Structure formats: C-alpha cells, structure tokens
Amino acid sequence: MKAHIGTGGSWHGPANQILTVKLPAVATTTQAISVTPSTGRVGEDVTLSTRVTANHGTNTPTGTVRFTVDGQTRTATVVNGVATTTTSFSTTGSKSVTATYVPGDSNQWSGSSRDGTVDIRTEATQTNLSLDPVEVLAGGTIQASASVNPAGAEGEIEFSAGGDPARVPVDADGSASVELPSDTTGEMTVTATFIPADPQRYTESSDSQTVDVYEQTSTSTEVTVDADPVQAGQETTLTATVSPEAAAGEVVFTIGGQTYPATVSGGTATLEHTFLAAGQHVVVADFSPSDTDRYLASSDQVTVNVESEATQTALTLDPVEVTAGGVISATAQITPAGADGQVRFDYGDQTQTVPVEESQAGTTFTARSAGTGTITATFLPAEPDRYSGSTDTRTVDITAETTRTTLSLDPLEVTAGGTVLASATVTPAGAAGTVEFTAGEETVSVPVGADGTASAELPAEAAGLLTVTATFVPASPERYTASTDSQSVNVQAEATRTAVTVGTDPARPGEATTLTATVTPAGAAGSVTFTIDGQTYPAQVTDGIATLDHTFATVGDHVVDAAFTPTDTGRYTGSTGQMTVHVGTETTQAALSLDPVQVTAGGEVTATARITPAGAEGQVHFDFVDQNQPDQSQTVDVTDGQAVATFTAPAAGAGIITATFIPADPQRYTGSSDSRDVNVEAESTQVGVTVGADPVRVGEETTLTATVTPAGTAGTVTFSFDDDDNADDSLGGDENGGSGREFTVDVIDGSATLTHTFPAAGDVVVVATFSPTDTDRYAPGTGRTTVTVEGEAVAEDTSVSLDAPDAEAGEEITLTAEVTPADAEGAIRFTIEGEDHLVPLVDGVATLTHVAGGRGSYTVRAQFVPADPDAHSPSEAIEILTVVDDGDPGTGPDPGADEPTTGSLAFVGLVASLAIGAGSSGSLGSLGS
Known part of the structure; x- marks a missing residue:
C-alpha cells in the first residue's frame, strides 16, 4: 500500500515532492473446515468449506483455498470470504484435511491454513427375509425371498438352511430369491445374509426365519354295511370309518359304476343306499383328505349280498312224439302268480320270447329233424330286484319223414356215344338234398330243385342194355329218409364213315404223295387198310385220321380203297371209302x-x-x-x-x-x-470346266481346261464364249473357218486344254461341248463356267492410325499403329528421329514397346509397308511423343517451339526385320543426344 502525503509551509523539502510509504499485508485467518455430511460414506460426495477472514479491517480477502485431503487436491475460489469444494472417498476411516488460503494479492493479504478431519464410514444395511410356505412337507421346497435396504446396495444374498448355502445376486430393486429343499423333518431355520460387493461402502446384514417341516401321515379306511344279506329294494346304511380320526376330508362311495360323495365327520362318513338288483354288489369307499400335504388317501371295499324272491317255471309239451316237420306246442306255468315278466323258449337254434299273461306263456315250434328235441322255458322277471328267474326243460321224440323218388329216361333207345336224359322227381317237393344218377360206371350228383326235381345227361358208351338208377340223398337225414328208382335203356353201336383224299392232284409218277383216310366220328379208334393196284397197306387211325405216303410208278388213273376196322366193335361199326387218283406229267413254268x-x-x-x-x-x-x-x-x-x-x-x-x-x-x-x-x-459323259488364273485379267493369258468323264472317253471339246468382246480371232477359229467364237481341242487322257486371252473385262460364260468319237458307246456332254474378267490391278487405299501416349522419362510405354482395312497384310515401320523398327501386322495392328528417354518432344512416324503392293497401297501416320521429367507435374515443352530439344529414347520389345519394303536395322539404339 502506498500513501501520498501533501507538504505544507512547514515542510522543508523541495516543493511538490511525494512521499511513498509501503504498509505490510493484512493477516488473514482460515476458519475451521466444515464437512457436510458430518459422517461421509464411501463413494458419496462430501462437501468441504471454510471461511477466510481478515484479522484487521473490514475488507474481505479474495483469492483461492487449496484443500488437500487423502492424497487429493481441490482448489476453490473464495467468494464472499467462503471457499467450497466437493470430493469423495474410496475407503473408510478418519481422513485429514488441510485448507490453505492463497491470497489473490499477496501484497494486500497474507496466506493462512487450517487442518481438520473427515470421518468416512460404511453404510449400514438391513436384510429382511420372508418364507413361503412356513409349513412344508419333507422333500418339498421353500421359496425364500430377501430384500436389502438401501435398495442400491450391490452384492449377493447367501441363503442357508442347514445344507450347502446358495448365493444369489441382488436385483436392481434390492431383492433376491431362491428355492431351498426341505429334506429333514422338524423345525428348520433359514438365514439370509447380505454380502456387499463393496464392503467399504456397505455393511453386511442378515435375517432368519423358521419353517415347520413335516412328514405325510398314512390313513386307513374301513367300509361296513349294517345288514347282510340285504333285501333288494330295501334301504341300508353304508359306513366308512377313517383313521386317524383327525383326518378331515371326503369319502366317495362307488356302487355299480355310480359315485356317491359323503363328508367325513369325527372319522366316519355314511351313505343310505337301496340296492335294486339281487346279487353281489361291490361297494368301494375312497377317502380323499382335505390336507393332501399332511395326510395320504386310502380306500376299502366290501361285497354286499342282495337277495331276491324265488320263482318256479313248469313246462309242458303237446305232443311228446311228432314226425319231422310237425308242430310242437310248449306251455310254461309261472309261480308265484304275481310274478310279471317274459318266458324265453329255446328249441335248437330257435328262440321265442313270450310275455307272461295270467301266470303262463305259450308258443309253438316246427320239428325240423328226427331224433330227440329239447325245449327249455326260462322265466325273465320284469322286476329282477323283486323276483328271481327260473327254468324248466322237456324233450320230444321226432321221427324222419318218408320220401319217394320216381325216375324217367329219354330216349329209351340210344346210339353208343350218345346221352340219355335222366329226370327224377322227389316227394314231398320240399325235401332238400341231391339225386345221384348212376349209369354203368358213371355217377352224377345233382341238387334237388325247389320243385322237387333233378335232371342229368348220362353217357351211353357201349352197346347193350344200360340200367340207370336215381337215388335221393336227403340234405338232412334227420328230416327226410332216402329213396331210389331204376330204369333201363337199349344202346346200339355207333356207325362210322370213311372218306379218302389225296395230297396232290394230279399225282406225279415216281413222286411220293399222301393218301389220307378220314374216319368220323373222330373219336373212333382203330386201323385203315389201303388197297392200291391189288396191294394192301395198313395204317393206324389217330384222332380220326390215317395216312399213307405212296409213290405211283405209272401214269394213269389208279383206284384207292380204304377199309376202317374199329378197335371197339361194340362201340363203333366198320366203314369203307374209295377214290380215283390221276397220275400224269407235271407242267413247268419259266419266269425270267x-x-x-x-x-x-x-x-x-x-x-x-x-x-x-x-x-x-x-x-x-x-x-x-x-x-x-x-x-x-x-x-x-x-x-x-x-x-x-x-x-x-x-x-x-x-x-x-x-x-x-x-x-x-x-x-x-x-x-x-x-x-x-x-x-x-449310250453312256453319259460329264464335262467340268476350270480356269487356271484367279483373278483373270484383261490381256493376260489364262488356261481353260475341260475334264471329260469317264476318263477313257475319246473325242473333242469345243470351247465357246457368250460374249463377242472376248472372242480372240488371233487364236484361230474352228476347223470350219468360223468367226473365231468357238475353239475345238482334242481330248487327251480325259482332258482338253485351251490357252486364251480375254480382251475385255466382264462376266463371260465359257461353254465346253464334248463330242465322242464312238457315238454308239458314249453320249455327248456339256460343261460351263462363268469367268469374271477384271481390268488391270488397282491397289486398295489404306490408312494408319497411330497412338503415341505421353510418358515420363524412363517410363515403359506402348506405341500402337492400326491399319484400315484390317485384312491388309504387311508391317508397320516405326521411325523416331531417323531410327527405324519394322513390326509385322497381326489382325491389322502392330505394337512396339519402349522406355522413354530424357525430357523432350519426339516425332514418331508409323508407315504401312504392304506385303502385296498391287493389293494395298502404303500409308502412314505421324504423332508427337512428349517426354517429361520424372515427377514433373505434367507440363512439357511448348510443342510449337522452334528450338529442338535433346534427350534419348531407349526402345525395348519386339523388332522384326521383314523382307518387305525397305530393310531396317535389327538393333535398338539411343535417340537424341
């Protein structure tokens, strides 16, 4: 601080002088450090503040306070004398704090400091455990849930219940749950302990609960009935006794598939029940406990005997002896008289059920078969719970019914091999069965029709008297008797016929022919004797045929007799046949x-x-x-x-x-x-005309050749032209002194040749006419061809396009020259600064690879050198090759500058020396200086 003191008249120093006095800085005091909250928690912010005051005067110090705590430094600005900062701690304990005031103007304020402490503690937690259920069956599980306060405390809950503990992470809401087994009975203590993830931040806490673990208790059920036996229709009491008596629940009685529930009270459950039907009825009592966790189910059953009133059935039959097919009357008398119901009558496979009226029931049956018949009457009470059933049986004697069989035959005379129609009539007509017809060794069984008749065709195989018998065989011998009848028929031998045929007509002398005797009927076995010119020849008959291969020695008519002798003379008669065989010479036929x-x-x-x-x-x-x-x-x-x-x-x-x-x-x-x-x-000839030159030029000699086939044909060929402009009189006319348009040439070794010059251009048809020397052997022939006569050869114009890209010095590039038209054959002569390199064309393109030399501009010439100068004209193209220094931004020398540039080009690649155009060096050199 400076003070300026003015001088008065008493000041002896020089006039207008200023006196400067420097005052000391004002002392300050750093007040006690305030900590909020007073007890801090690990990880939570703690606010530190202190006030700085001046020891003298009223001014408020300014500057900063540097808080040093637990290795950390926080600097806070003094505002209105107060400096405040915030920090946090990672561990618990008493932490020393130093607050050092650093004045903003050390000339005005002096520094000061104050020590203090911060108490950092862990935060207490609380764990609350809940269990569900608090009673559980041994072997079951308990749902244990725990919640931790504060909810943000991270960590795990360790659940223990006698066995191995289980750890579960705490959820974001501060809860955790687990299922714990209850393996032993009795009181089980479950403990939940919170284990913090950060023990410096939170404390452990725990809670415990107990659960009752019990075992299931077995029960027993006993069912009884108050009377035995029980009368049908009367009410009786069924009782189920359950032990232990404390087991509450329900008993379900099951009787005849029906269920009846009853509540257990004081260990018993009862049911009032009426049995409607007589017999043994099983009663089942199933106990279901209300508390299925504590008690087990049980059951019991009892058989109840239910009696009904007895009845009696008395059966009578009329008559007791009857013929099969007759009627039997059956009557059943039921006692006691009041018993209502039905009577079922059974006779063999017949059953009839008849209502009881005035204590009796009756019906009739047909006696179907002979023997002893049994009829049974069974009473079926309408109220089986009131009356019992009863039965009675009686027998009846049944005799079989007599039948009669009548046989008739048609015809009574028959030829052997024929058939006899046998008809039998059986009475009574309703008698079912079969009739067996027997004729000699043959027996045929035929069912009897509904009208009582049966018929069969029987064979008559041999001559003589044939006896036929018809026997009725009843289907039910118990119902009908068998019966029979016989008749006789006269069987005569069957006549035969023999016919003779010959295989060839006429037959030829000395040539075998076949004689055939055909015997009918075909089944007649035996032999045939052929008689020819007094000689006999036997032959066996097979399937009605007998054959003889015979050779007639002489021409003329020959009589052939055939006599058939049957093997079974009782079955067939003999027979003869005859024919005349004509024997003569055979006519031939020649077909050319x-x-x-x-x-x-x-x-x-x-x-x-x-x-x-x-x-x-x-x-x-x-x-x-x-x-x-x-x-x-x-x-x-x-x-x-x-x-x-x-x-x-x-x-x-x-x-x-x-x-x-x-x-x-x-x-x-x-x-x-x-x-x-x-x-x-005459044999035809062909003439082919060919031309020696291609193309044919005006004024140039060419050879015309006519080839005649077949090659050995002699004669001449006359060449003629369809265009007078191309007739060359100087070559001579024909042998008749014609106009000179035809030229006749001898054929030598199959060809004729004419040397000819066409005087004018155009398409000319050349005709070659062959005239044979031997006109009887060969025919004339003509051939022709069209000759295109062209003017003098004119080379086709060509053009060259050249690609010479810019390059950097030392860069390898490719020069490309393309010739149009593409089919022009030849080479490209690349010339750069007087250096030639000849490269052949491939598909109209020639390329040359080289390495650019120094910086500069170079003239590149590409000249097309045709392989056939008559076909294609030469052409060329010129380009400027610009070479820049390596790294040059791309600007080269002015292409229009008059001053030449110096440099060098080194060429690499394919350089060919072709034997076309001018010769070139096969070596590569440096271009430029």
Missing part, C-alpha cells in the same frame, strides 16, 4: 427277270430264270439278241429252282433275252420259256 432292264452301253445285264415247281431239275438256255451286236447265248444248270446268266451290252440299242427250260426228265416235267426286252442306252 432282268436286272437292270435299262442298261448303259458297256454295262452288264443279269438274267435270272426261276423254274416252278422248284424240284424240277434241268438246264436253262439263255439267248441275247441285239440288232447292234452279235447274238449271245449261255446254258446254265438249274440250282434250287433257278438259273442265272450275265451278258455284256457293248452298244446302244434294243435287245431281247429269252430263257428256255430244258427238263432233265422230260417224262416227269414239261419244258417252258419266257422272254424280256432290254433297252441299252
């Missing part, structure tokens, strides 16, 4: 076929003669007559019914071929003949 029927001169004709019949042996004489050639003939043996000859047709014209069969045995076969026409044509 040609292949081909139209043939080319010089070709062959195959003649085939087929002889029928196929067995005819001999020869065929073939004659080929043609006006243009000498006659030809061949004689060929017949093999397998045919003969084949081949003739040559040397010249064109019409001919005829005749085939004549000459039999080896004229007595056995006749001769025969056939003819066919043959048309022989």
